[in-house]
Amino acid sequence: MGNCMCIRDLCDRPKNTNVRWRLPAVCFIWQLSMIILFGVFVRYNEEADTHWVHYKNKNNITSDIENDFYFRYPSFQDVHVMIFVGFGFLMTFLKRYSFGAVGFNFLIAAFGIQWALLMQGWFNSLDYSDGKIKIGIENLINADFCVAGCLIAYGAVLGKVSPVQLLVMTLFGITLYAVEEYIILNILHAKDAGGSMVIHTFGAYYGLSISWVLYRPNLNKSKHLNGSVYHSDVFAMIGTLFLWMFWPSFNSAIADHGDGQHRAAINTYLSLASSVLTTVAISSLFQKTGKLDMVHIQNSTLAGGVAVGTAAEFMLSPYGALIVGFICGIISTIGYIHLTPFLEEKLKIQDTCGIHNLHAMPGVIGGIVGAVTAAAATTTVYGDLGLANTFDFTGSFAKRAPNIQGAYQAAGLCVALCFGIGGGIFVGLVLKLPIWGDPADENCFDDVIYWEVPEDEESVPPILVYNNHMIPNKNSDRRETHFVEQS
Amino acid sequence: MGNCMCIRDLCDRPKNTNVRWRLPAVCFIWQLSMIILFGVFVRYNEEADTHWVHYKNKNNITSDIENDFYFRYPSFQDVHVMIFVGFGFLMTFLKRYSFGAVGFNFLIAAFGIQWALLMQGWFNSLDYSDGKIKIGIENLINADFCVAGCLIAYGAVLGKVSPVQLLVMTLFGITLYAVEEYIILNILHAKDAGGSMVIHTFGAYYGLSISWVLYRPNLNKSKHLNGSVYHSDVFAMIGTLFLWMFWPSFNSAIADHGDGQHRAAINTYLSLASSVLTTVAISSLFQKTGKLDMVHIQNSTLAGGVAVGTAAEFMLSPYGALIVGFICGIISTIGYIHLTPFLEEKLKIQDTCGIHNLHAMPGVIGGIVGAVTAAAATTTVYGDLGLANTFDFTGSFAKRAPNIQGAYQAAGLCVALCFGIGGGIFVGLVLKLPIWGDPADENCFDDVIYWEVPEDEESVPPILVYNNHMIPNKNSDRRETHFVEQS
Amino acid sequence: MGNCMCIRDLCDRPKNTNVRWRLPAVCFIWQLSMIILFGVFVRYNEEADTHWVHYKNKNNITSDIENDFYFRYPSFQDVHVMIFVGFGFLMTFLKRYSFGAVGFNFLIAAFGIQWALLMQGWFNSLDYSDGKIKIGIENLINADFCVAGCLIAYGAVLGKVSPVQLLVMTLFGITLYAVEEYIILNILHAKDAGGSMVIHTFGAYYGLSISWVLYRPNLNKSKHLNGSVYHSDVFAMIGTLFLWMFWPSFNSAIADHGDGQHRAAINTYLSLASSVLTTVAISSLFQKTGKLDMVHIQNSTLAGGVAVGTAAEFMLSPYGALIVGFICGIISTIGYIHLTPFLEEKLKIQDTCGIHNLHAMPGVIGGIVGAVTAAAATTTVYGDLGLANTFDFTGSFAKRAPNIQGAYQAAGLCVALCFGIGGGIFVGLVLKLPIWGDPADENCFDDVIYWEVPEDEESVPPILVYNNHMIPNKNSDRRETHFVEQS
Known part of the structure; x- marks a missing residue:
């Protein structure tokens, strides 16, 4: 603590990455806005209010x-872990961007959940009697879900944007999410408990479109940092595993009480297990000597959870879940091997974490699986009451048929x-404005731009050697300095 | 991502560790078999099916x-974390086998839970009316438990087997587990909520027997890799702590609703706390200057959880739980100091993680504690109804006396x-067949055999120096290459 | 495993840090005492006893x-993770004290929870009919809470005390905690669900006072170890995030069933989110180029959770929670920048983890917020029943007014x-006795004193170079030895 200094001086860059005024200003203004808006609009719902005792009677x-708290709180906490540890640590695989991965993930999510409570609240939880948004545990889960979309998008631009850009991207992302969610779930009355469409498809195409607009032709200048080291890959596995383990909670968190949550958890558990085996198979098959690639294990093993999101609460059947995981493990891994290079070279989409393979394709597959499964639903399989319950065929939708x-x-x-695509292009153009403090091409994927990085005393010589090779002019000075210190 | 290359070329070894066809083939065939078998056999049970609403009425x-979901889902998720993060990270202590530890653990578990759902389903959850296995949350927990046995066994052979061998070992392990579990719990009607016998004793002797059959007389060729580095020990503590914290959920997950789960959690909590203090005491006592050894802290602190498994749901009393933890912390730590070397030298059992000390001995003690506690049960302590409830003295077992x-x-x-012993010897012989791609003695405990390992740019020179000492012929080339790069 | 040797020989120090007899003796005696006292005093309560079935009827x-188990067990497990992983990993930020951070945290907590069950049991859970303490899930949560106070105190003395001192500090700390808790909650009938006062204020001032008594004027001798390296900062983020994510469970774990737990979780969730943004803002604002400091992100982001502890179950309102987090993020971060150096230089308080900024100030603020919110409570906002329920205005307190x-x-x-202050000064004086094996000034923050540290083969040369600079006399030998080995 304290004994830190930045290793490389970067003031001589043409890009101004000094965010000293912009970042604090954005944080303060937005947090103050949140307080004011919450003061005007947000109250506890009847299950979280002291009037619960009256309500109960x-x-x-x-x-x-x-109280709904006991139905959903354990799942909520699992989802919360996925958002902050899962997404955060999954992105720590880069050798020198772990602070940015886990730290900016933290910042985005902490801001996003507040804005999501408001946006989603206006659409879904507004009490027209007093004009207040009434929040309870389900709103917290939905806010976490909403943020997940933005964190997925962060995966595409990881290492290439400033924290100010990320906050702007989150502000727009949450807003777009709330609108598309309202259209899909309320107007179209589609079901999407685990968010294959609402979260993953939207989030992934939002991020990919932004990345496309922000295309950096000279990104290979920081190519040496766009990779992992041994320990950073192990850190990333923390993220992978917490996402993998808690995905059943993700897909079941807001499903129907009782059998809905129960079935969603089982389907997701099975689909994910299936993904692991096909990911391993494809990863090994496409390497010369059958070795496994950590990138695939860290990511494609999760594809089954994404793809089963929409249909998790349907009567997909255990073997149906296994099939979904089977297919997505294959497609996602092949995506990492063949599609990511193609996207970068041909379509000019630089996708740091490969969200196209983990979220976009499996998300679309999940949406299709959901549509097909819903269309094929019958009262024989679901039961009369079961069919109406599962698809909420009540009120104005009481007569809707499964097809x-x-x-x-x-x-x-x-x-x-x-x-996703439209919003992403728009927000990408906003983020192209030269006012957000984004890094130069040669400084991408490097924590020293936005973080005080401790001088890594124990490994100083290796870093020097490495620097020597990469940026020779500077290193000669540095090495001398060190030799002076050492002698 | 992507910018990886394997550090050491190993094609010139006599052993063929290329698993490019074998690993994908096994994964594909087994996953396809799972899909077919699940299609034929597995359905949701009445609490996870849309007919729940009819069932309720x-x-x-x-x-x-x-719905049983709300009784068991939080515990299930804790158990899930123990299986994937707990076991996975506990084994990352080796300096260069973290990918294998956490990655193969992931693979084994993901396959094992599917096979376990089938095997355990045929024995325990088969609905004779339609010949289907009906699964719900309790089946998922039991599948995780079943896999735990195989992961314990993995601890004994860690670093010395190929992923194909591990999958074979898991296939047989799950099968044996399901049979012994059926005999112990259903035929003998023994109680074993936390699995001291069914999981730990079986799993540990299964692994030790396999390791005995696969004995490698020249394993010291890879001795330099059979140890930890500073950060790998910290990673391993993640595994230790998640196992330790969630063990109360493990032992209570399938205990009786109400007081059964409640009591099992309390007993486990206490036993584990007691283990920590005696582990620290013995670890310090047996070192020249009283220093603590991370191996003991990582493992023996957990012995109390293993040993209280069977008796956790009995009226063991809080002080009884403390005594169990007290004894097992001592025995397990002394095991690491004196028994592990003895087993290796005299009995030719190479036990990488020391599962004999963590699972075998405490498991047997747990079985004995369970037998004694059950025999000593009285209606005075348990109450009439309580005694029958706790030991399920109903149906054909209604007249069984505690003794x-x-x-x-x-x-x-x-x-x-x-x-454990019989099955382990048999499976060990199967694994001795020269077709599974196991590593040569000098390549044990090394991730580069089965994984694309990122070139650790920051620490390249140290690795070279170290390699220089170990494999001089190769290194001279490498070092030159690097010097060329650097100059 | 096993292949360890301590890097630096330290026998020639004037301080005797050999704890070979003292540490085992203290562990054994205390654990034996626990067993005896538990045998005499502790039994299951009616919800964990087999008589539950009679009780139910x-x-x-x-x-x-x-059964209370289902109301509180998920929260309990979250709290458990905070105690062992949260506090443990938060303190791993030091470059060479990760074993001590996570290991001694483990030891303190495992002992502390046992002693807390007794101390708190005598005060709160004694069944006067038979003189026994009856424990259930709520007692386990309270024991974890009690330990949290001591772990906070550990943060102030991290790296500067021996494990024996820590055990003594915990023995007294738990005792003092139980008394102050009884006075505050039972005699004064104050409410403090999340422990802003009882846990954080007490724990922080207890630790700071001890640190003040144990002031080391020459601590700069080990200044080179009092800082982080890149990976240790990432490890610390594991602690930060698990604390942050599960804090809603911490503040709601022992709140009233129903709306109490529900509201406490929501308030904490919001307060924490707000803290993150203001922490980032201040951290960036006070650095020359707007870079973020990991120390702030790791710690000050949590201040909102501390400060909302007392008022979490009150009708604080969502915007009230945001305001609390807003203010505490600012104060805590400024504390790290300006107050910590001031405390060390002027007040002679060396606070390794900066607990003054994370626990002391936010804890006091939390107490004040609680007092003000309670005084302002009205039946309009709370409802008749709600007011009485929330503040437990029953029995002899039935007529107490909010003000x-x-x-x-x-x-x-x-x-x-x-x-906190009085107890800390007393215990500090006890710990000053020269019998506890504390390290010399130049050995502070160094794991090699109390731990077998693996020789970090991969990074041997860097360590040598670094040592060479720091302790030249020794290194020459070492380096030679290594060169001999290598040639």
């Missing part, structure tokens, strides 16, 4: 355990795609 | 919160031992 | 899900402060 609820539902599911997927 | 269940139960508990322990 | 409880409650809350804060 009025509604003949016999026990506090019927119509399938069509609306497909329409939902298109909406997610349009919002 | 029929059985006068007033609230969805009565008879004690004898059956002891018999259960013997069954676990026999299956 | 007698009290017309219709379902096992009404009186506010005064008692403030009195509670003073009690916590007095116990």
Whole structure:
């Protein structure tokens, strides 16, 4: 603590990455806005308010355990771990961008959940009697979900943007998310418990489009930092595993009480298990000597969780879940091997974490699986009550038939795609403005631009040798300095 | 990502560790078999099926919160973390086998849970009316438990086998587990909520027997890699702590609703706390200057959780739990100091993680504690209903007396031992076939055999120096190459 | 495993840090005492005892899900993770004290929870009918809370004390905690669900006072080790994030069933989110080029959770929670920048982890917020029943008015402060006795004193170079030895 100094002096760059005024200003203004808006709009819902005791009596609820808190809090905490540790550590694989990965992930998510509570609240939880948004545990889960979309997008631009850009990207991302979610879930009445469409498809295409607009033709200047070291790969596995383990909670968190949550957890558990085996198979098959690649293990093993998101609460059947995981493990791994280079070279989309393989393709597959499964639903399989319960065929949707539902599911997927691509292009153009403090091409993937990085005393000589090779002019000075110190 | 190359070329070894066809083939075939078998056999049970709403009405269940999901899902997720992060990271202590530790653990577990759902399903969850296995949350927990046995066994052979061998070992291990579990729990009607016998004793002797059959007389050729570095020891503590913290969930996950789960969690919590203090005491006592050894802290602190597994749901009493932890912390730590070298030199059992000290001995002690505690149970302590509830003295076992139960508990322990040793010897012989791609003695404990390992640019020179000492012929070339690069 | 040797020989120090007899003796004696005291005093409560089935029938409880276990176990496990992984890993930021951070944290906590069960049990859970302490899940949570106070205190003396001192500090700390907690919660009838006063204020001033008594004027001799390296900062983020994510569980774990737990979780979630943004803002603002400092991100982001502890279960309102987090993020970060150096230079308080900024100031603020919020409570906002429920205005406190409650809350804060400072000075004097094996000034923050540290083969040359610079006489020998080995 304290005894830190930045290793490389970067003031002589043409790009101004000094965010000393911009970053604090954005953080302060946005946090103050949140306080004001929360003051005007946000209150506890009846299950979190001290009036719960009155509410219970009025509604003949016999026990506090019927409070939604006890149905959803364990799942909420698992989702929370996925957002902060899962996404955060998954991105620490880069050798010198772990602070940025886990730290900016933290910043984005902490801001995003507040803005999401408001945006989603206005659309879904507004109490028209008093004009207030009433929040409870389900709103917290939805806010975490909403942020997940932006964190997915962060994966595409990891290492290439400034924290100010990330905050702007999150502000717009959450806003777009809330609108597309409202259209898909409320207007189209599509179901998407695990968010294959709403979260993954939207988030991935949002990020990919931004990355496309922000294309850096000379990114190979920082190529030496765009890779992992041994320990950074192990750190990334922390992220992978927490995402993998808690994905059943993700897909079941806001599913129906009872069998809905139960079934969603089982389907996701199975789909993920299946993905692991096909990921390993493809990873080994495509290397000369059958070795496994950590990039695939860290990412493609999760594809099954993404793809089963929409259909997790349907009667997909255990073997159906296995098939979804089987296919997505294959497609995602092949994506890392063949598609990522293609996207970069031909389509000019630089996708640092390969979100196209982990979220975009499996998300679209998930949307299709959801549409097909919904269209094929029958009362024989679901039961009368079960069918109505599962698809919420109540109120104005009471007469909707499963095949119509399938069509609306497909329409939902298109909406997610349009919002992702369209929104991403727009926000990409905003982020191209030369005012956000983004790094120069040669400084991408490097924590020293935005973080006080401790001088790594124990490994000083290796760093010097390495620097010597990469930036010879500077290193000669540095090495001398050190020799002087040492002698 | 991508910018990887393997550091040492190994094609000139007599052993063929190229698993390019074997590993994908095994993964594909087994995953396809799972899909087919799940298609034929596996369905949701009544609590995870959309017919839950009918079931509820029929059985006068007033609230969805009565769904078993809400009793067990939080514990399930804790167990899930123990299996994937706990076991996975505990084994990352080796300096250059972290990918294998956490990655192969992932692979084994993901395959094992699927096969376990089938094997355990045929024995325990088969609905004879339609010939289907009906799964719910408790099956997922049991599948995770089943895999734990195989992961324990992996600890004994860590670094010395190929992923194909591990998958074969898991296939047989799960099968044996399901049979011994059925004999112990159903036929003998022994109780083993936390699996001291069924999981730990079986798993440990299974692994030790395999290791005995696969004995490598020249393993000291890779001795330099059979140890930790500073950061790998910290990674391993992640595994230790998640195992330690969530062990109360492990032992209580499938215990009886209500007081059963409650008591199992308390007993485990106490036993584990006690283990920590005696582990520290013994570790310090046996070093010249009283220093602590990370190996002991990482492993022996967990012995109390293993040993209290069987008796956790009994009226062991809080002080009884403390005594169990007290004894096992001592025995396990002394095991690491004196028994592990003895086993290796005299009995030719090479036990990489020391599972004999962490699982075998505490598991047997746990079985004995369970037998004694069961035999000593009285209606005074348990109450009439309580005694019958705790030991499930219902149906054909309604008239069993506690002392008879004690004898059956002891018999259960013997069954676990026999299956572990017998099964391990058989599977060890299978794994000796020269077709599985296992590494040469000098390549044990080294990730580069089965993984694309990133060139660790920052620490290139140290590795060279170290290699220089170990494999001089190669290094001279390498060093030159590097000097050329650097100049 | 095994292949370890200590890097630096330290026998020639005037201080005797050999704890070979003292540490084992203390561990054994204390663990034996625990067993005896538990044997005499501790039993299961009616919800964890096999008599639960009788209890249920007698009290017309219709379902096992009404067992307190299901209300609190998920929160308990989250708290458990905070204690062992959260606190443990947060302190791994030092470059060469990760074993001590996570290992001694483990030791302290494992001992502390046992002693806390007894101390808190005597005060709160004693069944006067048979003189036994009856424990259940809530006692486990409270024991974890109690230990949190001591772990906070450990943060101030991290790296400067021996494990024996830590055990003594914990023995006294838990004792003092139980007394102050009883005075604050039972006698004054103050509310403090999340422990801003009882845990954080007490723990922080306890640690700071001890650190003040143990002041080391020549601590700069080990200044080179009092800082982080790149990977140790990433490890510390594991601690930060698990604390941050699970803090809603911490503040809601022992709150009232139903709306109490629900509201406490929401308030904490919001306060923490707000802290992150202001921490980032201040951290960036106070650095020359706007770079972020990991010390702030690791610590000050948590200040909102500390400060909302007391008021979390009150009707603080969502925007109230955001304001609390907003203010504390600012104060805590400025504390790290300006107050920590001031405390060290002027007040002679060496605070390794900066607990003054993370726990002391936010804890006091939390106490004040709680007092003000309680004093301002009205039946309009809370409802008749709600007000009585929230503040437990029952029995002899049935007629207490909110403004009186506010005064008692403030009195509670003073009690916590007095116990912390007074107790800390007393215990500091005890720890000054020259019998505990504490390290010399030049060996502070160094794991090699109390741990077998693996020789870090891969980075041997860098360490030598570094040592060469620091302790030249020794290194010449070492380097030669190595060269001999290598040639």
